[in-house]
Amino acid sequence: MLPGSSIGQHLVLTSFGESHGKSIGAVLDGCPAGLEIDEKEIQTMLDFRKPGQNLISTQRKEGDVVEIISGVFRGYTTGSPITMVIWNSDQKSKDYENLRTKLRPGHSDYPAMIKYNQYNDYRGGGRFSGRLTATHVxxxxxxxxxxxxxxxxETNSYTTQIGKTKFEKKINKKMIENIYKNEVRCPDTNTAEKMRADIMNAKKKGDSLGGIIESVTTNVPVGLGEPIFDSLESNLSKAIFSIPSVKGIEFGSGFAGSELTGSQNNDLYSIKNGKIITTTNNSGGILGGISNGMPITMRIAFKPASSIAQKQITVDIKSKKKATLQVKGRHDPCVVPRAPPVVDSLVALTIADHALIAGKIKPVL
Structure with a gap:
């Protein structure tokens, strides 16, 4: 196992496999015994993330069918490590033969090659592929x-921006129901259509687009987080940055809060139905690295997908000369629409881990 392949303290997820290997999989250790689990529940989230479903994602057609190997017996978790695997079936490794010596702009090829002395699996990005996010899910x-x-x-993540097209309305329950009813995972139908058109336009030009995912988690109890270095924000950020293409994260008012005064940005306390709340949520539900009972809100920035069909200037490491490269294969013109279930998953893993640490979830249900 490579260092860095596991995350969590009490609830530990270990990810394994490569994009074009025989399989990818996950081992979840620390889940309490007695939780009712059906493969169909896991499969539903995987289906939201899997490729080849529409014209705006990669046309690699993987079924992403999960198989639980251990840790679940008669439909309930046993308390032992839960091992899950997906068998890869639609690899086209020949598409990557021209990448053995030519470095792909925007990819991890060069640093990975140096770090692992050229023994790394370069096919489809290998260990660095977005395909590994299925293990997070x-x-x-x-x-x-x-x-x-x-x-x-509950956590709900959705697309709020693709390129320069933005969804800027306040989300409501009805909009949440619309998230998975369109290809871009945007709560607003009209904005979703514009976002899709932008992605298709970029694809026609052999280019790609980035975007932003917003995530809102509700009903989080007060007191989750272990300051200083295991604060809730610290661990959520670490988890989210394990998603390829993520380049930024902000909580609550985030960067916009830096333009406000303290009197504008402070969340004033109030009491509603006997419960202490804040009248605004510029903190994003976290103060001092600890949950304060308000919804945890995050915005996550994704860079444009690096694999594009246009010819680009690069370097041939064998000849040590400048070269041109046109990336072949099947690639997403925008990775953002496949990210919401991945964000949901990593937020859930982090908060569940902290809930176990804090004793909010008992060892046996």
Whole structure:
């Protein structure tokens, strides 16, 4: 196992596999015994993320069918490590033969080549491929179920920006129901159509687009987080930055808050139905690295997909000369529409881990 392949303290997810290897998979250790789990629940989240479903994603057609190998017996978790695997079936490794010596702009090829002395699997990005986010979803689907049945915690992530097209309305319950009813995972139908057109236009030009995902987690109890270095913000950020293409994250008012005064940015306390709340949520639900009971809100920036069809200038490491490269294969013109279930999963894994640390979730349900 490569260092860095696991995340979490009490609820530990270990990811394994490569993009064009025989399989990818996840081991989730620390899940309490007695949680009812069906492969269909995990499969539903994987289906939201999988490729080849529409014209705006890569046309690699993987079924992404999950198989639970251990840790679940008669439909319930046993308390032992839960091992899950997906067998790869639609690899076209020949598409990457021209990449053995030519470095792809925007990719991890060069640093990975140096770090692993050229023994790294370069096909489809190998260990660095976005395909590995399916392993996050496997573990995250279980964490999501654990949080919902024990604490009523729910996370909803959705697309708020593709390129320069933005969704700027305040989201409501009806909009949440629309997230997975369109290809770009935007809560607003009209904005979603514009975003799709932008992606298709970039694809026709052999180019790609980036965007922003917003994530809102509700019913989080007060007190989750272990300052200083394991604060809730610290661990959420670490988890989110494990997603390829993520280049930025902000909580609450985020960067915009730096333009405000303290009197504008402070969240004033109030009491509603006997419960202490804040009248605004510029903190994003976290103060001092600890949850304050308000919804945890995050915005996550994704760079444009690096694999594009246009010819680009690069370097041939064998000849040590400048070269041109046109990336072949099947690639997403925009990775953002496939990211919401991945963000949901990593948020759930992090919050469930902290809930276990804080004793909010008992070892046995």
């Amino acid at each position: 496997m573990g995250g689907a279980i964490a999501r179920k654990l949080l919902k049945v024990t604490l009523g915690i």
